[in-house]
Amino acid sequence: MSxxxxxxxxxxxxxxxxxxxxxxxxxxxxxxxxxxRSQSLMRKRVMWQAVAIIFVILFLLVARGSGN
Structure with missing residues:
Protein backbone atom coordinates (compact mmCIF):
# COMPACT_ATOMS: atom_id res chain seq x y z
CA MET A 1 0.00 0.00 0.00
CA SER A 2 2.84 2.39 0.82
CA ARG A 37 -5.60 30.23 -20.21
CA SER A 38 -3.17 31.25 -17.47
CA GLN A 39 -5.99 31.29 -14.91
CA SER A 40 -7.18 27.87 -16.04
CA LEU A 41 -3.69 26.41 -15.72
CA MET A 42 -3.28 28.07 -12.30
CA ARG A 43 -6.48 26.43 -11.05
CA LYS A 44 -5.37 23.04 -12.36
CA ARG A 45 -1.95 23.45 -10.72
CA VAL A 46 -3.46 24.32 -7.36
CA MET A 47 -5.84 21.37 -7.60
CA TRP A 48 -3.01 18.92 -8.38
CA GLN A 49 -0.92 20.37 -5.55
CA ALA A 50 -3.81 19.68 -3.19
CA VAL A 51 -4.12 16.13 -4.51
CA ALA A 52 -0.38 15.60 -4.00
CA ILE A 53 -0.60 16.90 -0.43
CA ILE A 54 -3.53 14.60 0.34
CA PHE A 55 -1.55 11.63 -1.03
CA VAL A 56 1.46 12.62 1.11
CA ILE A 57 -0.73 12.77 4.22
CA LEU A 58 -2.23 9.37 3.41
CA PHE A 59 1.25 7.96 2.79
CA LEU A 60 2.48 9.25 6.13
CA LEU A 61 -0.54 7.85 7.95
CA VAL A 62 -0.12 4.43 6.35
CA ALA A 63 3.63 4.42 7.01
CA ARG A 64 3.07 5.40 10.63
CA GLY A 65 0.40 2.74 11.08
CA SER A 66 2.51 -0.04 9.63
CA GLY A 67 5.48 0.90 11.83
CA ASN A 68 3.72 -0.20 15.03
Missing amino acids: TFLLLLVAAAALTTLYILVKGVIGMAQGKDVTGA
Whole structure:
Protein backbone atom coordinates (compact mmCIF):
# COMPACT_ATOMS: atom_id res chain seq x y z
CA MET A 1 0.00 0.00 0.00
CA SER A 2 2.84 2.39 0.82
CA THR A 3 4.45 1.80 -2.56
CA PHE A 4 1.18 2.50 -4.34
CA LEU A 5 0.68 5.75 -2.41
CA LEU A 6 4.26 6.77 -3.10
CA LEU A 7 3.64 6.25 -6.82
CA LEU A 8 0.48 8.36 -6.57
CA VAL A 9 2.45 11.13 -4.83
CA ALA A 10 5.07 11.05 -7.58
CA ALA A 11 2.42 11.08 -10.32
CA ALA A 12 0.58 14.03 -8.76
CA ALA A 13 3.84 15.94 -8.26
CA LEU A 14 4.92 15.33 -11.86
CA THR A 15 1.50 16.41 -13.11
CA THR A 16 1.81 19.60 -11.07
CA LEU A 17 5.27 20.23 -12.51
CA TYR A 18 4.01 19.64 -16.06
CA ILE A 19 1.16 22.12 -15.64
CA LEU A 20 3.51 24.65 -14.04
CA VAL A 21 6.00 24.43 -16.92
CA LYS A 22 3.17 24.64 -19.45
CA GLY A 23 1.93 27.82 -17.77
CA VAL A 24 5.38 29.41 -17.62
CA ILE A 25 6.01 28.67 -21.29
CA GLY A 26 2.59 30.09 -22.18
CA MET A 27 3.34 33.29 -20.26
CA ALA A 28 6.76 33.60 -21.88
CA GLN A 29 5.24 33.37 -25.34
CA GLY A 30 2.80 36.16 -24.53
CA LYS A 31 -0.02 34.76 -26.67
CA ASP A 32 -2.61 34.75 -23.87
CA VAL A 33 -3.76 38.38 -23.95
CA THR A 34 -6.81 37.95 -21.69
CA GLY A 35 -5.13 35.65 -19.19
CA ALA A 36 -7.94 33.09 -19.34
CA ARG A 37 -5.60 30.23 -20.21
CA SER A 38 -3.17 31.25 -17.47
CA GLN A 39 -5.99 31.29 -14.91
CA SER A 40 -7.18 27.87 -16.04
CA LEU A 41 -3.69 26.41 -15.72
CA MET A 42 -3.28 28.07 -12.30
CA ARG A 43 -6.48 26.43 -11.05
CA LYS A 44 -5.37 23.04 -12.36
CA ARG A 45 -1.95 23.45 -10.72
CA VAL A 46 -3.46 24.32 -7.36
CA MET A 47 -5.84 21.37 -7.60
CA TRP A 48 -3.01 18.92 -8.38
CA GLN A 49 -0.92 20.37 -5.55
CA ALA A 50 -3.81 19.68 -3.19
CA VAL A 51 -4.12 16.13 -4.51
CA ALA A 52 -0.38 15.60 -4.00
CA ILE A 53 -0.60 16.90 -0.43
CA ILE A 54 -3.53 14.60 0.34
CA PHE A 55 -1.55 11.63 -1.03
CA VAL A 56 1.46 12.62 1.11
CA ILE A 57 -0.73 12.77 4.22
CA LEU A 58 -2.23 9.37 3.41
CA PHE A 59 1.25 7.96 2.79
CA LEU A 60 2.48 9.25 6.13
CA LEU A 61 -0.54 7.85 7.95
CA VAL A 62 -0.12 4.43 6.35
CA ALA A 63 3.63 4.42 7.01
CA ARG A 64 3.07 5.40 10.63
CA GLY A 65 0.40 2.74 11.08
CA SER A 66 2.51 -0.04 9.63
CA GLY A 67 5.48 0.90 11.83
CA ASN A 68 3.72 -0.20 15.03
